[in-house]
Structures are given as structure tokens and as C-alpha cells.
Amino acid sequence: MALNVVALAGGVGGAKLAHGLAEILSPNTLTVIVNTGDDFNHCGLSISPDVDTVTYALAGLAHPQHGWGRAEDTFQALSTLAQLGGPTWFQLGDLDLGLHLFRTGKLRAGMTLTQVTQAVCQAWEVAAKVYPMTDDPVRTMVKTPGGELPFQEYFVARECEPTVEGFRFAGIETAVPAPGVLHAVDQADLVVMCPSNPWVSLDPILLLDGMRISVGQKPVVGVSPIIAGKAVKGPAAAMYADLGIEPSALAVASHYQDLLDGFVMDVQDASLADEVRAYGMKVAVTDTIMRSTEDRVRLARDVLHFVDAEVLG
């Protein structure tokens, strides 16, 4: 297809649909704008989990089961960290470490995260454009009864156990979209909100100065990350529940109702379709679970056919 598509993505779910879109769209027509609120410094290294997950997926290097990290990675460095009593809660693969070293070195030498990401995509021959949402530091903080936790600490170290009371995106007030991001949205025929966590993956992107307005001027279609009340991966469902909202595709559609022109939800949630339509958006019901590359391509195709037939039509 010749559509210019911008995909907004967090980690695993977003990366899978971005990969599916990349497989069927014409080269140079896909731009993926990726959440950086999860970025953190670990043992001196600048780590951008979502950007890496998307890049690995598009480069064909991702671990096929985990969705994060690299296929056939080893964990020798982590074994040393374990021997020494260092932090092992964040799984640093050896191949993966090379990317963190590259990024950290280049950032320290004055490159921006956007430039580093471009260099990585070029080296690994990723045809899609991948942008971090911003080059400025934005750090997602999860509010819990015990105080604020940086996202990675909540998500990985504490395994989503603390009750979520809200979120704060430290730095979001002064952060600006990375160079190229607003232009990509302006040039887009369609914005796809990937099946990523609304609270901590997509909200930070949309909260950046100018983003919500720019995205709102385009046809927007979302894919639910919640299926049958559960998140395929990650804490989205638990967050909805902690915040007193029943986790469902309906809740996701409601979250973005002012932006969405179309919404894609899983066959397991077909009974909610009419309620979603009541928000004033078109609805497609299909199989949204992506276990294989074929699933990713099929869902991407379903999304684009739906857009072509019902949203842009």
C-alpha cells in the first residue's frame, strides 16, 4: 500500500504490530514513534527498552518468544553481576549489551537519541523510520501507596506488585517531540495506535507538546492491547483495575475516544463492539493475538483493510 503511516508504539505489543506493518507497507512509508518514558540508566548504561524492542523487531533480531531482547542471546555479563551481588532484575543479554554500550557512548559523545536510533537502524538495515518520541529526558513514575517508583522498578524489579494510584511523567512539561516526529505525523495519511499500554506507553507520546493536536488532525485507528479483560503482555490490565476501571477493550476505546476514528478489537471482545461504536468510532473485530510473524502481518493487513474500507472510506 502507498499509505503514509505513523505508528505510535511502546514495547512488545507495539513492536509486533509495527513489524507487521513494515512487512506490508511500501518502503519509507512507515514511521514508528516510540515511547521513551521507560528509559533509564542501569549501571551507567543508557537503556531505551521500548526503542530497542521496536528496533529488534523491525531488524528481525528480536527474541521470538520473549518479544524483548535478542534472539539467541547469552547472559555471561549477567552471570558476573550475579556472582558479585549486583542487580540482576533487568535482563541484560550480551548481544543486547552491545547496543546499550553503543548508545551510551554516542550519547556521551554528544549525539541525540534520535541520531543514535537512526545509526542503529541504518546498520541493521531497518527500512522503517524509527523515532524516539523525544530526545529530552522523560521518566515515567508510577504512583503507589509506598511512594513513586520509576517505571522499570515498578514493572521489572517489583513485578507490578505495588498498587497503581496514578502516573507522573517527569520532564514531560519541557520535553519536545524529537526532530522529525511532528513532521512525520503531518505527512501521515493515518496514525495507528499500536496495542501498547495506554497509560505508560502511548499517553507519554501524546502528552508531548503539540502531539495530541497533530495526531487529532489525522485519521486515527487504535488496536486494543486488552483482550478478554487481560493484557497480552505487561501491566495494562492491572493498572486499569488498580485505578478502579474494569480492564477491557471498551476502557481502552474510552481512554482515546476523542482521538480515535476506528478501533480494532479481538474476536473475544465482539460483544463490546456496539458500546465502542457508541463512542462515535468505527469498529473492526478480528483475531488480534500475535504469536507469529504471520499473525503480525495478518493483523496489520486487517487494520489497513479496515482503515481503507471504513475509516478513510
Add this chain to the structure above:
Amino acid sequence: MALNVVALAGGVGGAKLAHGLAEILSPNTLTVIVNTGDDFNHCGLSISPDVDTVTYALAGLAHPQHGWGRAEDTFQALSTLAQLGGPTWFQLGDLDLGLHLFRTGKLRAGMTLTQVTQAVCQAWEVAAKVYPMTDDPVRTMVKTPGGELPFQEYFVARECEPTVEGFRFAGIETAVPAPGVLHAVDQADLVVMCPSNPWVSLDPILLLDGMRISVGQKPVVGVSPIIAGKAVKGPAAAMYADLGIEPSALAVASHYQDLLDGFVMDVQDASLADEVRAYGMKVAVTDTIMRSTEDRVRLARDVLHFVDAEVLG
């Protein structure tokens, strides 16, 4: 033996003799004070090459041939760095990386290099005390016709190719010996200057505030790192030559003549023994090349016998 020994060491040669001493001295009687002038930041990681080389040797983890790095290490992270066009001149093994991550994380959390080194030695059951010479930043700069180069850049990246015109130890004026270092020297029955580079491994240690005076109050024995006009490892001989001094065991003895009570030189340099004695020090001539653990132990034993018979006697 029940001698309290302090060994001053740089990287490979110093680590080998320190290992030999550790094998024959009673537990808790060996303190190794290690150069940190080669320390540098690489891709965000705080790297202490000489401290690590000594620690690996004492922990039995060192690469048996290289002398630096770990035995049976892999280089997966480096392979990613290479793919991405990142810096590959510094060989970062995957097992080795775990130690750099541990140190960097702990330093960022507020621990000192001394504390980190203690934690590492404890985890790996190193009986000898290993101290970085200082917790303050000291950076060895090599003066060349093209300007100053940080040591690692001169040594590893540029492979010692630039002509050496002199040295500067940035930060040495304000650096103080690490806690425990001067006390260890004060408690010592003997100071051993390991076969390490006089210019860039041992000079920085001796230039720290109070060190030269403290060491000078003790019996001091040195082992020549130059054999038959050549350094066993590293750029010591090239540095002497560049600075207009014929590289030899004699030149090393001359370098430290105000400190040394005894000097151990290789059988290949036996003809220089009388000239060295003329500096007013005792001389032992023995096989100083350390190819195996047995060689290390034998040389350590030779040094201590020489000290016992001729230096302390």
C-alpha cells in the same frame, strides 16, 4: 612466611608477581596497591584495567595467555558494537563486562572504588587486600608530538605508535591515597615494586601525597620489567627509548635508585649487575620471566629469599 608485604603493581606483570606472592605468603599479609592512572570511562562504564587485572589474577579468573581479561570469555557484546560501528579497540569480554557494570553501578550509587574493589575481592574470595591507589580521579596523559593522549588511547587504540615526550598525571596534585593504603605501607616489613611500567604504572602510585615518603621508610625491593632491553609486556621499553634513555634493567634501577634497597633482574641482564650495585643496592639475578603459575611462585620465592638473605639481613 610471616612478612607483611605491600606490593605496588600496574597491570599484567604486576598482577603475575602479586599472584605469586599471594600463593606463598600467609593469608592477610599481602596488600597490593594498584595503579588507577589507566582508569577511564568507556561507553559509560567506569573501567579500572589494572585493578581488574590484579583482581582476576588473584581470584584465579585471569586469561592464562593474555594476562588481562578473563579466561574463557566470550565477545558477544563486542560483536554488536562492531556491527553498529561502535568502538571495538578496547576488548570488552562478556564476563568482564559484568564487573564493569557492577563497579559503575556501585560508584554511581555512592560507593568508593576502594569499597567496590573490596566487595569484588570478597565475592571472589581473594585473600590478599587489593587497594586502588586512590579513590580520586587520576588520569595518565601521554605527551606526544600530536598533543596529549589519554593512556588507553595511546596504549590500546593507537598501539603505542606515537612518540612519547613525557607524561602528565591529571588530578595527581589533589588526589590522596585510598583509605588503608598509607596504613598498609606503615605496617609493612617490605615493599615490593612489581615488574610494572615505571613511568605509567608505578610512578603515579609514588606521586600520591605521602606515598614516596612512606615507602622510603621501608625496605624496598624492585623487580625489573625490562629484560634484555625489552619489556615483557607493554610500552615501557618504547617509552625509555622515546625519552632518550636506553631501555634496560639498569635504567629501571636508576629510575628508583633513591628508593630501592634491593633489585631483582633477569639472568639475561647479569652483565649489568655490578652497575646496578653501584647505585648502592643489593642485586639478585634470576629467571624473572613468568609464563606459568609455577614461574610466578618461583619468582616470588626468589624475591623473598633474596630479601631475607640480603636486604633485611
